[in-house]
Amino acid sequence: MEITVNGRTLNVMAEAETPLLYVLRNDAGCKGVRYGCGLGQCGACTVIIDGKPVQSCDVPVSAVAGKAITTVEGIGSEAKPHPLQAAFVEEQAAQCGYCVTGIIMSAKVLLDANPSPSDTEIKQALSKNLCRCGTHLRIVRAIKRAAAEMRS
Amino acid sequence: MAETPAKRKLPGSLEINRQLSQWLTINKDGSVDMRPGKIEIGQGILTAVRQIVAEELDVNIERVKVTAASTPTSPNEGTTSGSRSIEESGIAFRFAAAEARELLLARAGVKLGVSIEQLTVSDGVVKAPSGATVSYWDVTSDDLLQREATGEAKPKSHTQHKVVGTGAKRIDIPAKVLGKPVYVQDMETAGLVHARVVRPPSQFAELLSVDLDDVKKMPGVVAVVRDGRFLAVVAEREEQAIRAQARLKRNAKWKEVAQLPEFNPRYLLSRTPKTEVISEKKGDAPVKANEGKEFSAEYTRQFLAHASLAPSCAVARCDNGKYTVWTHSQSIYPLRVELAPALGVPEEDVVLHHMEGAGCYGQNAADFVATDAAVIARAVPGRTIRLQWMRDEEFQWEPFSSAMVVKTRATLSPDGHVSDWNMDIWSHGHGSRPGRTDGKSNLLAAWYVEKSLPRAPTGNPPLPGGGSHRNGLPIYDFANQRVSNHLIADQLLCVSSLRGLGSQTNVFAIECSLDEMALAANADPIAFRIRHLKDPRAVAVLEKVAQMAKWRPKEKGANNKARGVGFARYKNAAGYMAVIAEVELGEQLRVTKIWSAVDVGQIINTDGLTNQIEGGIVQAVSFVLKEEVKYDRVRITQESWDDYPILSFTEVPDVEVALINRPELPPVGAGEGTQGPVAAAIGNALFNAAGVRVRDMPITRERIVAAMA
């Protein structure tokens, strides 16, 4: 089976019903896609497919063959972080940080469609992402900062 | 034989790790290595201790490299918990770095031919009045810190601080937002294989039969492990391990017993406790019967889960009977003490390396999964085993925070003072951390393997910090008081420590009672508290929070909206925390805003501290409004976030935090002090909004409706 992750095509030897999450982490080496529940409830594994946020634990790899998958590794790097990543550092919007990669992906989809979201819109967009450390308010601030940065 | 002089007492963790070289290395290449024995759990501790080292050494913070804790190389700093890391590790580094600086200056002074007092330092470059310079990196050598600390080097006075007290950015965040492999979950090595355990359906179940053979034949399966009642699978690929786990689960037949208590914390009252009077104070004026008004009440809280965002994980290897384990345990040294006998090997044959996991907020399943992984590695030697617990396992098998019952009885004197205070606390223990040497164990798998160890009873850390009795002694000045702790040592549900331990329920009980008495005394609740407080720092945070929230004396709610107050000094010895919560009662009880004023002595990292407090507050709101472990008489019944919901983005209140800095006072930890004051402030706000008291946590819609009926 062939899948395309962050513009790179790879051949995977997994069974068709394998959740995409494990293929991304273990075959594509995208450890930024986190396992939190495997049940589609926490958003830690969120990636972008066809411009939509998708919980990668909740789709079989066979369903995404031929589609372009973007993970957090595909949106920015140390040298050139995505404005969202830069804003999360600027606002220190992490405690343990386990939730933030999934949240950044949900936020990217939001900002791509809505460049100046309100606090309520941001919170709505994150309704499928959990954070156990209570970093929510900083995360919302970071997303607003990134939005402003991306508009200018 | 010469008599060894008594060892002088050294500050913080230097006391038990006295070699300076255990803590620091000054390298010739212009860098400094620091090796804390404390670990990062998202609280920013490594950043804070790094600031302290940079400050004392006078070097740019970027030069300081932090090595994660590891049993062969780090100082033994026990467990990272109880908000004690700054007090223990931070202080040790402060003195170690100050001493290292003196040693470096002594050498530099010789080189430059001037006395130490005349030297100045900037980023490791030492300058004489003549302008001649020499750097730390020129004068350092391998033996520089090969000596015992004296504790005599004087750290800088707070007035000289340039790095400490600023909001230095966390060192770990950039890698985390980029999605780098920073967690133990992400570890990858050649030949790594994936494991899953199959636990019984309930704790006390007996294994009747299990068929391993067809699981062994499944694709990718490397091994199926059965050791007593401990079952596991190992496979080449992760999803193969998950499929094999599901099959093995179906193949195992168990006999279960109904041994869990009833789903109500009051079951604690009917068990046999170990009772201890923890405070008894008889004032000059004993309370006379029928003088004053009596108040009594009963407060409860259900079991809570840590519910880390990531289920626990560990990686382990066994080579020739020697073990290496990568773990997100908060207690690598104590875990080694208890893990070695569970594996039947001497302590030196077990090496533990810390790697980060998701936030844990106390003892989650980290130590359990590490033990599981080692037990599997024993059965599959020579392979690197990565064991990831699944979500349902984490929800059912992590050690919970004990349910509690607190009864209060108080007398309000006619002059509006609390003249008599009685409180009784019932709870299981709040400390089951590893480190036992009595042959008993708290490491889950140790109870299930063939050569099992008996289950240890639960206990409490001793007072003054305490466990179930943490913050059980009111901080207020009451003329007469008596507080008793009733410890139920058995564990029907597996229990250990969660952020704040017993303080949440104890402070909830004390602070709700105080509000009731303030009302009866026709006093403002903040003024009523201050009336019973002698400590100016306590008064200062209360006054500060009132000012922040524009609190109006004796203010009342309107339109189902109201505010309430809560206050505590964590452990009666650490940070002061005053909170005002604003709630709105609609379909559900919503917390819309929290104001908080905090004094934790000297602030090391302003932004890090605010982050910790904000997080603690949001989590406390979640505890109070939503959280309780679901169980019936046989099983823990919760499997997913649907069964154990936590506060979501759309439910999070606004939070405003004010920090009162006391640079002249020692720094104390901050991470856990919010739990009690927030719970109390919500309970009191609900009363002000609806005129009803809900004394059972979580404060759910059903309970509010029942109280209003």
Ligand code: FES
């Ligand atoms: S891991 Fe996919 S939603 Fe939780």
Ligand code: FES
């Ligand atoms: S920062 Fe830890 S779960 Fe969000």
